[in-house]
Amino acid sequence: MTRSIKARLLGFAVWCGAAAIPAASLQAETLSDALSAGYENSGLLEQNRALLRAADEDVAQAVAALRPVLSWSASASTSWPRENLDRTGQDYLQTSLGLTAQLTIYDGGLNQLAVEAQKETVLATRESLRGVESDVLLRIVQAYLEVQRASSSVDLRQNNIRLIGQELQAAQDRFEVGEVTRTDVSLAEAQLAAARGLLASEQGGLTQAIEEFRAAVGRAPDNLAAVPLAPIPDSLEQAQQIARRNAPDLLQAQRQVTIAELNIRRAAAARRPNVALQGTLGLDPNNDFEDSEQLSLSVQSPIYQGGALSSAVRQIQNQRDAARNALIYTARQIDQSVANAYSLLAVARATRTASAAQVRASNVAFDGVREEATLGARTTLDVLDAEQDLLDARTSLVSAEVDETLATYSILAAIGLLTAEHLELPVQIYDPSAYYNLVSDAPAGMSPQGQALDRVLQSIGH
CATH class of the missing domain: 1.20.1600.10 (Outer membrane efflux proteins (OEP))
Structure with missing residues (x-):
């Protein structure tokens, strides 16, 4: 015994x-x-x-908050009553295109x-x-x-x-x-x-x-x-x-x-004060795509917010x-x-x-x-x-x-x-820094690094 x-x-x-079963005939699991x-x-x-x-x-x-923010905008509008018709007999359509860039210069x-x-x-x-x-x-x-x-x-x-x-x-x-x-x-x-x-x-x-x-x-x-x-x-x-x-x-x-x-x-x-720089580029399709540019600098600081x-x-x-x-x-x-x-x-x-x-x-x-x-x-x-x-x-x-x-x-x-x-x-050790190294500099989605990230997520089941 x-x-x-x-x-x-x-x-x-x-x-x-x-x-x-005899031990010699078995392969033991460790x-x-x-x-x-x-x-x-x-x-x-x-x-x-x-x-x-x-x-x-x-x-x-x-990290992205430290970088410029670039955005575009487009608009179209019309108006009534009929006296607003233009020379061609069509309803008057007002359109515009715009591109805006903004960067925080100082935020304390x-x-x-x-x-x-x-x-x-x-x-x-x-x-x-x-x-x-x-x-x-x-x-x-x-x-x-x-x-x-x-x-x-x-x-x-x-x-x-x-x-x-x-x-x-x-x-x-x-x-x-x-x-x-x-x-x-x-x-x-x-x-x-x-x-x-x-x-x-x-x-x-x-x-x-x-x-x-x-x-x-x-x-x-x-x-x-x-x-x-x-x-x-x-x-x-x-x-x-x-x-x-x-x-x-x-x-x-x-x-x-x-x-x-x-x-x-x-x-x-x-x-502390917040200083931001903003630039705007506008196009007017109704006036031979005449462009307009605007550059502004804004400073903002809280004085009182109720405590x-x-x-x-x-x-x-x-x-x-x-x-x-x-x-x-x-x-x-x-x-x-x-x-x-x-x-x-x-x-x-x-x-x-x-x-x-x-x-x-x-x-x-x-x-x-x-x-x-x-x-x-x-x-x-x-x-x-x-x-x-x-x-x-x-x-x-x-x-x-x-x-x-x-x-x-x-x-x-x-x-x-x-x-x-x-x-x-005997396993593939998970590296916690691998994904971080790919995203820490905030790559854009269409960049090579961003596309590499998409492939990484797909490989792990996303």
């Missing part, structure tokens, strides 16, 4: 009571395979990548600050995407390990039923020759019925674990291989230092503070204070999450060591009690109790090993290193 359990822990799971499939098929990741690209476009729109830095704020928003959104990626990968790790835990539990329950069935048969044989009473047989029958009920419960748990795996990865699990412990920092202090430099939630909170600071400067810039500008500054200052406190809170939460993960790891390791010792001792005790029972020194109940102790020890060992592995990956997630790039998954 011990050797069989070790094999199961290496990932050769038996689905819902199927016959065991955690890397599952993580790669989940990374490439995650709708949640695609959703957040699209949100990041939308944030990239905010930068392009902010308002538009440039808007560009900087949007760039910070993009960086914050990238950190949000990295956090989502970590959540997606951690869910896959959890689903993978829970399938292994549930599969091992089903296997242990099946072995338990076989052993109880053997004890029931032995009790019946001994009852027939008068060595034991009907009570021993009934005890074994009751234990067997309870074991079958527990097996059904474990099989239901396995079915749920498989469905969670399917939801996380995009397909059902198949012959899951062993999961190595994730490489983690040697100490809690070292891990917390890494988390403070690298945790996505913390870096996003820092960006939010910077955005709030820029927005305060933008609100202050709204009080709205001052209120906007105060509002953003309060938003900045909220962002600062959110940063402090997030930093503390990160430290706590890392400490909790290390605590769970320590508990799992201690439980694994204790359970391994318990399995060895319970196995010796079970063999001894069963041998003594054949000699009449022990009852059937003693054998069943010893077998239950062994089952509990083995179940505890399986769970402890799963918990230990899961804790190491939880630590990676807490310090911001549970990413496809850090895990070196």
Whole structure:
């Protein structure tokens, strides 16, 4: 039994009571395979990548506000009553064509600050995407390990039923020759019925674990291989230092503070004068397309807006204070999450060591009690109790090993290193800067770069 359990822990799971297949004849699915499939098929990741690209476009729109605005216009009008007819007898038609160009010369830095704020928003959104990626990968790790835990539990329950069935048969044989009473047989029958009920419960748990795996990865699990412990920092202090430099939630909170600071400067810039240059070219088709040109310079500055500008500054200052406190809170939460993960790891390791010792001792005790029972020194109940102790020890060992592995990956997630790039998954790593580099200078739709953007969006399903 011990050797069989070790094999199961290496990932050769038996689905819902199927016959065991020799390990050499199977190609095991690794955690890397599952993580790669989940990374490439995650709708949640695609959703957040699209949100990041939308944030990239905010930068392009902010940049566009610094450039000239060129527009054309055309109009046609006629008039009644009939006395307005022209010499040809047709209704008099008045038409005009116009071309207008406008450029903001000075706005107190308002538009440039808007560009900087949007760039910070993009960086914050990238950190949000990295956090989502970590959540997606951690869910896959959890689903993978829970399938292994549930599969091992089903296997242990099946072995338990076989052993109880053997004890029931032995009790019946001994009852027939008068060595034991009907009570021993009934005890074994009751234990067997309870074991079958527990097996059904474990099989239901396995079915749920498989469905969670399917939801996380995009397909059902198949012959899951062993999961190595994730490489983690040697100490809690070292891990917390890494988390403070690298945790996505913390870096996003820092960006939010910077955005709030820029927005305060933008609100202050709204009080400054705005200088704009406008040029107009008009054509009159009714007068041999005679043209007219006009160039104007306008200066505008708010004097009084009912206190709205001052209120906007105060509002953003309060938003900045909220962002600062959110940063402090997030930093503390990160430290706590890392400490909790290390605590769970320590508990799992201690439980694994204790359970391994318990399995060895319970196995010796079970063999001894069963041998003594054949000699009449022990009852059937003693054998069943010893077998239950062994089952509990083995179940505890399986769970402890799963918990230990899961804790190491939880630590990676807490310090911001549970990413496809850090895990070196064999996938095409999504580059969050690729789309930004195409749109950051706000290319026009008909330009070569704008057409390249259209092809990019088409290639990703738009």
